[in-house]
Amino acid sequence: MxxxxxxxxxxxxxxxxxxxxxxxxxxxxxxxxxxxxxxxxxxxxxxxxxxxxxxxELPSTFKAFRYQQHRWSCGPANLFRKMLMEIVKNQKVTLWKKIYVIYNFFLVRKIIGHILTSVFYCLVIPATVFVPEVEIPRWGYFYIPTVITLLNAVGTPRSFHLVIFWVLFENVMSLHRTKATFSGLLELGRVNEWVVTEKLGDILKMKVQSKVTKKLRMRIRERLQLLELGVAAYIFFCGSYDLLFGKRYYYVFLFMQSIAFFVVGVGFVGTLVPN
Structure with missing residues (x-):
């Protein structure tokens, strides 16, 4: 290919x-x-x-994973900002390739995907429980996303039983990636910050494992993610309202999603699995 x-x-x-x-x-x-x-x-x-x-090797801690995802979301958005006109004015490639690079490679995969997921599933759908006149088509919030999810899961059949947890976790991470995407597009905050992703490698097999374990333990204030906790409270409130007054059963998804945000918000994510 x-x-x-x-x-x-x-x-x-x-x-x-x-x-x-x-x-x-x-x-x-x-x-x-x-x-x-x-x-x-x-x-x-x-x-x-x-x-x-x-x-x-995967990042050894959730903190390292968040830094990695920030770089992978902020960097492409910032690169898109800097290279857009260079791509448009290029004379050595076809118009079709320019469209592919701009639309598919950058916009859909690196920008729109993150923003759409976080806004639609974490803000819009929860908010619709307060406005019963607004009805989102099932194909938009369930059928199409389900098909896309199943197609992605086909490549890793051994992890198929985790697909629901993966969807909930990806929705949580989409908020983090969206924030990073806007940082890259607007060149704000940590747009050029490079943090080396922590990876343990074979160090777990050495005698210094206990020291490494102690080093990876985070303080409580470092574990808390206030933005995720705020969204968790918002989605939980929307789910409770839908349970009491709604008729669409959104609360089933909203309660699960709020738990996912809460788990990430309090840093209740494993740092390593000792042998």
């Missing part, structure tokens, strides 16, 4: 492609994506090898 893609883990580059694209630049926190887009605009094509597998 040949397309425009970023190169992170297991990406192999031709030196000539690096040089022609202008080399590495530190103008954003997603320098690999920056380089990939510039190389694509120079006419280079990327080949994805689906049968080649490379091991990669």
């Amino acid at each position: 040949q397309n425009t893609c970023l190169t992170g883990t297991a990406g192999v580059w031709r030196i000539s492609a690096l040089n022609e694209a202008g080399g590495w630049k530190d103008r954003t926190t997603v320098e690999d994506m920056d380089l990939a887009v510039r190389a694509s605009l120079k006419g280079w094509k990327f080949v994805y090898l689906g049968d080649l597998r490379v091991k990669s």
Whole structure:
């Protein structure tokens, strides 16, 4: 498959492609994506090898995961801001490829997806319980999202039993990603902050495991996420109102989603699993 893609883990580059694209630049926190887009605009094509597998390690703590997701959401949005006109004015690629890069690669995957998920499922749907005249079509809030979720879950059948928890957790993280996306688009706050993702690796097999465990324990004030707790309270209130006065059974989803926000808000997420 040949397309425009970023190169992170297991990406192999031709030196000539690096040089022609202008080399590495530190103008954003997603320098690999920056380089990939510039190389694509120079006419280079990327080949994805689906049968080649490379091991990669996940962040060791939830705090590290949040930093990683902030960078992965803020960086592309900021890169889109800086490269939009460069993509539009490029003469070496077709109009179709420009549309693909702008719409599919940036807008849908890196910007609209985060904002739509957080606004629709965490704000709009809960608010509709107070306005019974407003009715959201089932295909919009249930059927289409369910099909998309199942298609994503097909690739990991061993984790299919966790799909509901995954959806709830992704809705929570969409709020964090949306905040980061606006930071990138407007160049606010931590837009250029680079925090190395903590990964334990083989250190758990060493004798210093107890010291590492103590180091990873967070203080209470560091665990609390006030924004998530505020949204949890809002969704829980909406669910309670729907339970008492509504007729659409939204409260089933709202109560589960509020619990998910509360769990993340109080930092009740494991940091590591000792052997």
